[in-house]
Amino acid sequence: xxxxxxxxxxxxxxxARYAEGAPRNVPGYHAMQRMTxxxxxxxxxxxxxxxxxxxxxxxELKAFAEAYPNWAFAGVDxxxxxxxxxxxxxxxxxxxxxxxxxxxxxxxxxxxxAATCLLTLHFLTVExxxxxxxxxxxxxxxxxxxxxxxxxIPRGEERVVWLSRFAAYAGIDRDQAAAIDARLIxxxxxxxxxxxxxxxFSNVSLFYAGFTFxxxxxxx
Numbered sequence: 001x002x003x004x005x006x007x008x009x010x011x012x013x014x015x016a017r018y019a020e021g022a023p024r025n026v027p028g029y030h031a032m033q034r035m036t037x038x039x040x041x042x043x044x045x046x047x048x049x050x051x052x053x054x055x056x057x058x059x060e061l062k063a064f065a066e067a068y069p070n071w072a073f074a075g076v077d078x079x080x081x082x083x084x085x086x087x088x089x090x091x092x093x094x095x096x097x098x099x100x101x102x103x104x105x106x107x108x109x110x111x112x113x114a115a116t117c118l119l120t121l122h123f124l125t126v127e128x129x130x131x132x133x134x135x136x137x138x139x140x141x142x143x144x145x146x147x148x149x150x151x152x153i154p155r156g157e158e159r160v161v162w163l164s165r166f167a168a169y170a171g172i173d174r175d176q177a178a179a180i181d182a183r184l185i186x187x188x189x190x191x192x193x194x195x196x197x198x199x200x201f202s203n204v205s206l207f208y209a210g211f212t213f214x215x216x217x218x219x220x
Contacts (some may be wrong), residue, residue, distance in 0.1 A: 018057050018085065022119060025170045027210030033063040033118070035207060036147045039217045040114040043145045046070045048113040051139055053104055053132070054120030055097075056082025058089035064116075065093040073097040076107045104132045110139040115146045118215075122151040122184045126195075129185070133199035140220035146201060149208055149215030151186045166212040189214055 023029040040050065047070045055061055055075025064071060075097050077083050083099045090097060100106055115136050121129050136146060153159050159181075167177035187195075189206070193216065196204050201218035208215030 018082070022057070022059065026119065026213055027169060028208070030063070032149060032208050032210070032213075032215060033060050034067070036060070036116055036118065036149070036215070036217075037064050037067045039147055039207060040064075040116070040145050041068060043143065043219075044071075044113040047072070049074070049110070051107060051110065051112040051115040051136065052076070052097075053107070053115065053117040053136060055099065056086055058086030058097075060116065060118050061086060061097050062089050062091075062093060065090065065096055071096070074108050074112070075099045076102060076104060078103055104135040107135070107139060111141045112139055112144065113141060114144050115140055117146075117148045117150075119150055119213075121148060121192075122186055125185055126187070126191075129187075129195055130198060133195055133201070137200045137220050142220060144220045145217055146196075146220060147207075147215065147217050148192075148196070149213060150192075151184055151212055152189045152192050152214040153181075153186050153212050155188050162212050169211055186212075192216070 050064065050071055050073050052061055052073055052075045054077055056077035056079045061073055061075055065073065073096060075086060078101065080101055083101055086099060087094055117136065121132065124132060140146065153162050163177045163181055164174055167174050192214070193204050196216060196218050201220060204216055204218040206214060207217050
């Protein structure tokens, strides 16, 4: 959702399917969102300003806003259609979120109390991901939490096994799973953690693992 190389979310039909697809394909999707909010809440003030990268669709924005009524949000996404969906998803909560069409370089400079990037970084190349992580870090207050979750699969023979398990969970065949692997930029957990550390984040800790998806919390 944040790479200039791809724009599948400009198609209104693809956008309409998004709200159903993510919870169906990502094990523990709603629990992962709840855990993310709890991890942020450990270290932010009651009136926190939270940066949400890849905010199109608005599902995590709504979950965070409902759980913490004093938080305010800046959501960033390159897809105008996805941001329209986010606005609709938020409904009466929309006044608490300012939505920006663009990439992380177009996000407000902050500084923010926390940031998230859920199910987004696997759309970016390694270099794009490094830049994105560094730009998020630059927009956070010292010690602020950052949570990222996305496809992250070990390399080698183990990768095929996990993709097969993902296919079974999502109800797709192995060829479709292989096509997803070819289309996305899926790194190993070790590579993902290294990118966060290179960007300046510390205390990088795994908090979520759901078949082919993993999530980390770290501090700026």
